[in-house]
Amino acid sequence: MRVTKCRLQSLKAPLKPRTSDIHPTPYSWINTCTPGSSTGNLAGISIAIKDNISYDIAPTSCSSSMLKDYNSPYIATCVQNLIAEGAHIAGQTKMDEFGMGSQTTHLPPFYTPVHNSASPSPGEPPRSAGGSSGGSAAAVAEGSCWAALGTDTGGSVRLPASYCGVVGLKPSYGMISRRGVIAYADSLDCVGVLGRDIDTVEHVFNVISRPDEGDMTCASSSIRLTAFDISQRHLPHDGIEGLRIGIPSEIKQKVSSGLLDYLRGQGAKVEEVSLPSIKKALPAYYVLACAEASSNLGRFGGGWFGSPLERQSRIEGESGEERRKRIRTEGFGREVKKRILAGTWALSADEFNNTYLKALHLRQLLRKDYQNMFRIPHPLFSPSIPQNQAGVDIILHPTAIRTAPVLGAKEAKGSNEYQQDLLTVPASLAGLPCISVPAGKGQDGWPLGVSLTSQWGMEGLVLRLGRAVE
Ligand code: GLN
Numbered sequence: 001m002r003v004t005k006c007r008l009q010s011l012k013a014p015l016k017p018r019t020s021d022i023h024p025t026p027y028s029w030i031n032t033c034t035p036g037s038s039t040g041n042l043a044g045i046s047i048a049i050k051d052n053i054s055y056d057i058a059p060t061s062c063s064s065s066m067l068k069d070y071n072s073p074y075i076a077t078c079v080q081n082l083i084a085e086g087a088h089i090a091g092q093t094k095m096d097e098f099g100m101g102s103q104t105t106h107l108p109p110f111y112t113p114v115h116n117s118a119s120p121s122p123g124e125p126p127r128s129a130g131g132s133s134g135g136s137a138a139a140v141a142e143g144s145c146w147a148a149l150g151t152d153t154g155g156s157v158r159l160p161a162s163y164c165g166v167v168g169l170k171p172s173y174g175m176i177s178r179r180g181v182i183a184y185a186d187s188l189d190c191v192g193v194l195g196r197d198i199d200t201v202e203h204v205f206n207v208i209s210r211p212d213e214g215d216m217t218c219a220s221s222s223i224r225l226t227a228f229d230i231s232q233r234h235l236p237h238d239g240i241e242g243l244r245i246g247i248p249s250e251i252k253q254k255v256s257s258g259l260l261d262y263l264r265g266q267g268a269k270v271e272e273v274s275l276p277s278i279k280k281a282l283p284a285y286y287v288l289a290c291a292e293a294s295s296n297l298g299r300f301g302g303g304w305f306g307s308p309l310e311r312q313s314r315i316e317g318e319s320g321e322e323r324r325k326r327i328r329t330e331g332f333g334r335e336v337k338k339r340i341l342a343g344t345w346a347l348s349a350d351e352f353n354n355t356y357l358k359a360l361h362l363r364q365l366l367r368k369d370y371q372n373m374f375r376i377p378h379p380l381f382s383p384s385i386p387q388n389q390a391g392v393d394i395i396l397h398p399t400a401i402r403t404a405p406v407l408g409a410k411e412a413k414g415s416n417e418y419q420q421d422l423l424t425v426p427a428s429l430a431g432l433p434c435i436s437v438p439a440g441k442g443q444d445g446w447p448l449g450v451s452l453t454s455q456w457g458m459e460g461l462v463l464r465l466g467r468a469v470e
Helices: 077-083 134-142 159-164 198-208 221-234 257-265 276-299 320-331 333-347 352-373 415-419 424-428 461-470
Strands: 027-030 046-050 090-093 149-150 165-169 188-197 244-248 270-275 394-398 436-441 448-452
Touching: 027 149, 046 134, 077 090, 077 198, 090 134, 090 149, 090 198, 134 159, 134 188, 149 461, 159 165, 159 188, 159 436, 159 448, 165 198, 165 461, 188 198, 198 244, 198 448, 198 461, 221 270, 244 352, 257 415, 257 461, 276 333, 276 352, 276 424, 333 352, 394 424, 394 461, 424 448, 436 461, 448 461
Parallel strands: 046 090, 046 149, 244 270, 244 394
Antiparallel strands: 027 090, 149 188, 165 188, 165 436, 394 448, 436 448
């Protein structure tokens, strides 16, 4: 049922009044129209959704001028699942335009910026909430919703979670339906969950992690069952005793020795492992993500989405191509244009073998590195054969190379922005579940996160170890 369009509100939050208005709102739209229901697993729980996940009572803008005031004709499956369990959709959250960015700074001029609300002392210059799901992370951190949905293509749930001091889960590729989620790079895009603690994230994940015939990349019931059987067969049933944790030797940034000692004390075995291809993950990711984005974003500018910009008719004497060019020039921001150009170049006849295919090859090598390292077999390929009896169950490393950078500072700009994804893109390229859990503060007093990555389909395992780290 379609409800009358709600008024855009910019400064009020739904769950509890904002404690202070020094931070601009992380929301692009706040829902004061439709309450949650009093029954269901999420009865009355406020959950925010990222602005690239379709919801039909408010514009789904992807934080882009191209889709400003675009109203989706339907609700994304994952949001339908939340509503069916009684959740209140708190509103839609700001993001880097079309998911491209790591700071939620690639915004259209009509949105105020997003600030990280985890400031250790008042009066500090505002810091980044991470991106591209920075609005979702900041909304959870400020306490205006219980949980929030984000999307994670190369780290967009985990990096903001780490910067804002909340939990962020990127599930295995295909675990949550992407029907109704506006694509950035299809072979990498995942819907993820942010929340204050593991229990909340797990609760929401269990509601939205379902097969969906409307998304052909969404895992079927039988594959989910195989993954469950494998975890029952190969893993201790609870606790972390007997779990094997691998620390990749290639990653310079280390987690605190206190955390590792604690995990050892709980009966886990911690050892060094090697993932040689991880070093090439960042360039491979940017080639593949840009290539897919250049193709996905080709659909905008033709008028099919009905945003006011797209609906503009031809100027007198203008050809169809000229109109499309004008709308795309006006509708896309600088970062998006840069990536469309880079991706088109990587897919061009001259560059294809040398750039795109090379990146695909690197992705394959990285997947093999992970698979050689895991003790648990991959449910999709060889469920009955334990691959490596001496392998590990989980890989642990810091989520980010640093704490949240100051907005506008040099370390947050240009190629430094891309560097921030260094530790999040490997799990995305391999399609593996990965959770970022708050793990203390850096020397500057800002939150740090630890990432836990496991075999495909083993969300239960990363959540379990996450609970021990929390
Ligand atoms: N920062 C990465 C990028 O810009 C990841 C973004 C994402 O996961 N959506 O592509």
